[in-house]
Amino acid sequence: MPKITYIEHGGKEHVVEVTAGLTVMEGARDNGIPGIEADCGGACACSTCHVYVDPAWMDLLPAKEPMEEDMLDFAYAPDPLRSRLTCQIKVTDALDGLVVQMPEKQI
Amino acid sequence: MSGIVVIGAGQAGASLVARLRGVGYGGQLTLIGAEPVPPYQRPPLSKAYLKGDMDPERLFVRPKNFYADNGIDLRLGQWVSDIDPAAKTLKVGGDVLAYSQLALTTGSIPRRLPARIGGSLGGVYVMRGLADIDAMAPEFVEGRRLLIVGGGYVGLEAAAVATSLGLEVTLIEAAPRILQRVASAATADYFRKLHTDHGVRVLESTKLDHLLGDDRVRAAVLADGREIAADFVLVGVGVEPATALAETAGLKVENGIWTDALGRTSDPSIWAAGDCASFPHSSGRMRLESVGHAIDHAECVAQNMVGTGMTYVAKPWFWSDQYDTKLQIAGLNSGYDQVVERLGQGGSASVWYFGGKRLLAVDAMNDPRAYMVGKRIIEAGQTVQPNLVRDPTTDLRTLAPSAIGSS
């Protein structure tokens, strides 16, 4: 199973295995990792699942759909180079080792 | 031993207990739910889950071990039948439980058609819980005829799923148009066209008289005498707040369980949050049926149960998925007197509701930018000039209260 590292804003790291096919958001939710709220449950409707992706990984992720792009514009402190919505990233074996960092807050 | 007991293990109940632990409440905590499964998200029930695109495990709002890990006694498949506010006890199954504080997150109950017009025939469904969806799932087979009664969001979402699965769908709405209660004519026009383009037969100003069938429904008779054949029927005519338990306990009920600005009911030891509760809003009272509100209200009540004293301010938002259209709604349009339509790129559109000069709400169809800008303006208590919104050359981002991206 792909391993994903979630780093809370305060620096606390969680390394967990996430089943391929789930989203990076669901990986955090199902492991009780705080910092990703995901109010809409993955519908790309709330932008409370925002993270900063480690730059080394940004190019390896599937491209953003326009919907995600626009939702991210209004997330809390977005960074065009590193911000993603975790509900829009499906976990695959290729993402083994992915590192994401939570923002200070969601919205 | 007593502690906090929460009745209703849905979206609000789950948020409430999680927040209680989050703010450091270390006492006994019990969450009781009538459904046999841990708290789950309802929105996918009429969307991806109904379509068969989503495993049930993905619906749960928390991992299954979350409750035990956090010292939360989760009691599933148990119905609370009675509360005795004087003794501070409640009855669940054969047990009597004591509480020091109680929270009601009992949600809402779908309206059904009366039995005398065929409401209890086989093949007639409502859509509220997982059990409802699992019961009707085998009916969703290509070529079958589905009649949907009611043109609200849940009915429209089901129409979209059924059409994509190859069913023949007729939707009837008694009011002059779909979404009559919740949206403008402009928004209704957008969705009517979307559905008719996908082959749904949308009949507005069309009243059901009764359903025909022996054990199972086979047709509907309309008020004008027309008959519509149907293999099954989905009733989507809204919900009622689940107030029965509160009423028998003598709590004040006013369009839902009455709560004050903190979420406290008319009994000082009992709180309520989510779909089941009404709360003060501007000069009146308000009740909301949405995930965002269920979460926020429940979290606010949790804070107040440990003495924070936080006034609840609703920031209404909602979404709906139909075919490839995502509708996002910011604000509440009640009392609007002007509607401005804005056409975006690639078939996106938004409808902006004004009351006097104030922006009240925005319906955004595949236009998250319009949604987010509208939400920011409304939540900042600001407004915007209707003609700027209408002008397609306006860059919406310039309308948002300053400092986008750092609230």
Ligand SMILES: Cc1cc2nc3c(=O)[nH]c(=O)nc-3n(C[C@H](O)[C@H](O)[C@H](O)COP(=O)(O)OP(=O)(O)OC[C@H]3O[C@@H](n4cnc5c(N)ncnc54)[C@H](O)[C@@H]3O)c2cc1C
């Ligand atoms: C099909 C569908 C689609 C939806 N789509 C959207 C959407 O896209 N966006 C959105 O924002 N909202 C949507 N909603 C609305 C949203 O799901 C609700 O507003 C939300 O679930 C309310 O949460 P709640 O906790 O107040 O109530 P619920 O989630 O209904 O939970 C209440 C729980 O309490 C239990 N209960 C009640 N009485 C008792 C008792 N006496 N003893 C024990 N248990 C009891 C019930 O069984 C239930 O499990 C949708 C709803 C449905 C049904």
Ligand code: FES
């Ligand atoms: S969970 Fe809502 S946008 Fe990702």
